[in-house]
Amino acid sequence: MSAPIRITLNGAPKEFTAPLTFAQLLEELALAGRRLAVERNGEIVPRSRFGESRLADGDRIEVVVAVGGG
Amino acid sequence: MESKLVVAGKAYESRLLVGTGKYRDFDETRRAIDASGAQIVTVAIRRTNIGQNAGEPNLLDALPPSRFTILPNTAGCYTAQDAVRTLRLARELLDGHSLVKLEVLGDAESLYPNMPETLAAAKTLVAEGFEVMAYCSDDPIMAKQLEELGCVAVMPLASLIGSGMGILNPWNLQIIIDRVKVPVLVDAGIGTASDAAIAMELGCDGVLMNTAIAKAKDPVRMAHAMKLAVEAGREAFLAGRMAKKPYEASPSSPETGLIQKSA
Numbered sequence: 053m054s055a056p057i058r059i060t061l062n063g064a065p066k067e068f069t070a071p072l073t074f075a076q077l078l079e080e081l082a083l084a085g086r087r088l089a090v091e092r093n094g095e096i097v098p099r100s101r102f103g104e105s106r107l108a109d110g111d112r113i114e115v116v117v118a119v120g121g122g
Numbered sequence: 123m124e125s126k127l128v129v130a131g132k133a134y135e136s137r138l139l140v141g142t143g144k145y146r147d148f149d150e151t152r153r154a155i156d157a158s159g160a161q162i163v164t165v166a167i168r169r170t171n172i173g174q175n176a177g178e179p180n181l182l183d184a185l186p187p188s189r190f191t192i193l194p195n196t197a198g199c200y201t202a203q204d205a206v207r208t209l210r211l212a213r214e215l216l217d218g219h220s221l222v223k224l225e226v227l228g229d230a231e232s233l234y235p236n237m238p239e240t241l242a243a244a245k246t247l248v249a250e251g252f253e254v255m256a257y258c259s260d261d262p263i264m265a266k267q268l269e270e271l272g273c274v275a276v277m278p279l280a281s282l283i284g285s286g287m288g289i290l291n292p293w294n295l296q297i298i299i300d301r302v303k304v305p306v307l308v309d310a311g312i313g314t315a316s317d318a319a320i321a322m323e324l325g326c327d328g329v330l331m332n333t334a335i336a337k338a339k340d341p342v343r344m345a346h347a348m349k350l351a352v353e354a355g356r357e358a359f360l361a362g363r364m365a366k367k368p369y370e371a372s373p374s375s376p377e378t379g380l381i382q383k384s385a
Contacts, residue, residue: 062169081172087182088170089215094207096214114169116211118181120151121166121197122141122283122332 057109074102088117127328129305130221130253130274136161138352139307141332145341148184154335155185158345162191164223167212192216193255195223200236202226202243209252225257233283237264241271248272257309260294262301269302276302277330280321281311284333288317292324299325315351322355
């Protein structure tokens with residue numbers, strides 16, 4: 053069974069088809085395998101849980117990377 | 123006397139720490155950092171672009187954490203809460219790496235540190251097992267409080283971030299160096315090599331800079347100049363400078379045996 057879920061991804065509204073794990077989300081975004089970190093509703097989602105942890109409707113997701121800075 | 127910089131129990135040959143912002147590209151970043159000899163390099167944590175530039179190069183490919191100590195910062199954070207959140211993400215990003223640069227800013231015009239928020243963030247981060255190097259004002263009492271909270275280094279500004287104005291208050295820095303036991307690194311405001319040398323001659327344990335290198339006309343060459351300046355300043359500090367004698371000249375050459383004294 054699949055249903056649409058609406059999340060906020062890096063500040064922008066996005067719609068995906070559930071069920072959706074974090075691993076699947078990153079795959080869809082072409083970000084799989086990259087060095088990044090993910091936060092859901094202000095809490096870290098450990099990389100080790102990407103495969104099992106599922107997104108829920110209304111989640112606020114942040115995906116961050118390291119960039120140049122002083 | 124200790125010749126290496128020791129931060130959180132780890133020794134570093136280089137006392138120059140460099141930022142990775144404001145370079146033309148990652149190639150220039152890497153060449154400048156190699157020329158600087160820096161082992162600790164700062165990075166910022168930002169949202170990744172969604173749905174664009176999927177194949178864009180990653181900074182940490184140019185600066186592999188296996189070779190450099192990556193020091194994630196909290197640049198752009200104005201509250202303790204945002205700074206803590208950013209560094210939790212950084213720790214996850216860097217596989218549990220706990221050495222971080224805390225900076226909580228007061229306003230976007232001056233980028234001056236907000237010390238009450240910095241102290242609050244430091245307290246939380248230390249409790250969560252982070253090793254905190256804290257950017258701070260050049261206020262000796264604030265530096266001392268950061269040390270008491272458990273920060274592994276304090277990093278007072280020489281002058282405003284990105285200003286290149288050099289060391290505006292060497293006396294405050296001297297008080298901090300004299301009173302704080304953890305490493306004191308001057309962070310922000312260095313403009314050119316002599317500024318870095320002066321910081322090290324004061325007895326600072328290290329210097330952190332970004333813009334002075336990245337915005338030089340030739341960043342790679344300036345990076346090398348900074349390496350030499352930090353080394354020269356450190357050597358001069360360890361050598362112990364001569365006393366200043368404002369009203370007393372003293373010739374360096376012998377006063378006897380002059381040919382015009384024929385008598």
